[in-house]
Amino acid sequence: MKTMTLKEVAQAINGRLCQGDAGVRVRAVSIDSRSLAGGELFFALRGQRHDGHDFVPQALAAGAAGVVVERMVSALNPGAAVIHVDDTLAVLQQLARYNREVYRVPVIGITGSSGKTSTKDLVAAALSRRFNTLKTTGNRNNEIGLPLTLLELDERFQAVVVEMAMRGPGEIAFLCRLARPTGAVITNIGEAHIERLGSVDNIARAKGEILEAIGPEGFAVLHRDSPYIRREAGRCRGRVYFFGIGGEADVLGRDIRPEKGGNRFRVRVPDGGETEIHLPLPGRHNVENALAAVGVAWALGVPLEDIAAGLAGAVLTPMRLEIIDCRGLKIINDTYNANPSSTRAALQVLAETGARGRRIAVLGDMLELGDEAQAAHRRVGGDAAAGVVDYLITVGNLARFMAEGALAAGMPGRCVFRCASKGEALEVLKDLARPGDVVLVKGSRGMRMEEVVQALVQGQNTVLP
Incomplete structure (x- = not known):
């Protein structure tokens, strides 16, 4: 994140610095006292099982630059820096949005019923030869994880790839208000979360909220073979590119040749350019995920040879094939x-x-x-x-x-x-x-x-x- 003093943080999140040195500088945040590094700002979040306020003393003992709390914690050192707010999660999200607005870089949001994490990894790989890319760690893809990813954004990065998950309507739209994506990917629409949303049509509408966040200068890369996704495509105000294997598609994969530990295939992009891709990952579905990654990287101006080189070194998040x-x-x-x-x-x-x-x-x-x-x-x-x-x-x-x-x-x-x-x-x-x-x-x-x-x-x- 942008380096800020505690006074500046308090102003950005409408908090009150109750005690401590307002000039202390903060370069990162944490919500876990066990992994906190010295100099980070600790946010005491309240969860279903644990209350971060119970771990404020441990966070300060670990070297936290300060703590953000909803209620005062007893027996703190008078010199400890404390920012008081009404809702620690809401202000964590507020600070993440502030940090996102500081850095005017491409942000790619990825959602879908499955394949989000693998596609996130492949998009980052496809961009890697031209952009130092920040991507979601693991699957930090919800109202807590996405802000933490955005707060890792600083001057080192030229692009961001974030995964967006949802449990119901309105949640993707909320994540988009934080991340302000300039590009979007919808991998597929299936039955995941149907218990909560009632029908695949409702799932498609909820996932499609990401498209409404894309401005006229942005783009979306969408799965050609899903009628549910095609139906939502008109919600995007920017350019729309469809990817698919065989037939007709803007980003077209063909001549797929499975080989030991992966796949080799050819891809054609909207301007007619074509190249061969070696993908060190098994499965036809990973070829489709890679086509989405090619579409994103091409839309951001990455040459095909650099896209191919990046994908050849792709590594997925653990526990995914x-x-x-x-x-x-x-x-x-x-x-x-x-x-x-x-x-x-x-x-x-x-x-x-x-x-x-x-x-x-x-x-x-x-x-x-x-x-x-x-x-x-x-x-x-x-x-x-x-x-x-x-x-x-x-x-x-x-x-x-x-x-x-x-x-x-x-x-x-x-x-x-x-x-x-x-x-x-x-x-x-x-x-x-x-x-x-x-x-x-x-x-x-x-x-x-x-x-x-x-x-x-x-x-x-x-x-x-």
């Missing part, structure tokens, strides 16, 4: 989250992954699907049975409907295992898997399916509940 070689097993760790479209994409990667042995899918519940949950799980199970996997292990109350779908689609009963817990699934997997097999592990965030991966990596004696 992360390949782990473990004592003869190849594990595909795609455990960060799951919905029907992302699970189908992961199953396709499993099918395309070279294996000397069998292909085993360990799939946990896909959450927040509402009334569609049982049917959606059955459909995914049917997809798994369609020659994609040799063995299916399901984990959870909803995932058992995947097992039902697989059996209904003709998968032999001896190849389907319904498990109530991750511990039970791990024991089945220990007995079943052998060197040469490929194992996909995936499930919604609430399932914490990475624990299965960690147990496999740690060895035979690991026990899970």
Whole structure:
């Protein structure tokens, strides 16, 4: 963030500096006293489980330049710098918006039902040869995480790529008021969050809020093959570019050649330029994500050769199709989250992954699907049975409907295992898997399916509940 004195911070967030040296300079913020570095400004946020005010003494002991609080904390050193506000989260967001306005750089907002984090990583990679790019760390994509990313913006960066998530209408619009994106990407529209929004049409409208934030000088890069996205495209006042594989698209991918650990393909951009891309990531869906990245980078003036070089070095955030070689097993760790479209994409990667042995899918519940949950799980199970996997292990109350779908689609009963817990699934997997097999592990965030991966990596004696 821009270096500011405590007095300037207090003015920017309409706070009152109750005590401390107004001239102390601040270069960064923190909301976690455990990871706070000396000289950072600590915001005491109130959460469902913890209240940051309880950790103000620890933050000051760790060297915080000052603290931002809603209520005074007792027994503080009289010299400690304290800024009092009405709402610490609201002023964190206010300071983030202020910092964004200080730096007039391109800001790319990325949303969609799945693929947001991978596409964020690929956009940053495509820009990397021409722009020192700040991107969302991990998936800090909500009303707390996005402001923290914007507060990392300073004079070192020439572009910003931020991921935007939502749980209901109005949330993307709110994030856009903070980030003020100059470019937008919508990766796809699917059933994720349908429990909260009621229909895919409602999901599309909520995701499409990002388009209304784009001004006449901006642009949007949108998935050609989604009728829901095409319907929302008119909400963008700037240029609109569609990406897709085959057929007609502004950013067109073709001649896809899967190879060990990735894909090679050709891409054509709107001005007719064309180049070959080597993408070190598996899956057709990652080719589509890369096409979105090409569209963004091209729109920002990055030459095709630099885009290709950047994508050739792309690395995804952990737990997104992360390949782990473990004592003869190849594990595909795609455990960060799951919905029907992302699970189908992961199953396709499993099918395309070279294996000397069998292909085993360990799939946990896909959450927040509402009334569609049982049917959606059955459909995914049917997809798994369609020659994609040799063995299916399901984990959870909803995932058992995947097992039902697989059996209904003709998968032999001896190849389907319904498990109530991750511990039970791990024991089945220990007995079943052998060197040469490929194992996909995936499930919604609430399932914490990475624990299965960690147990496999740690060895035979690991026990899970």
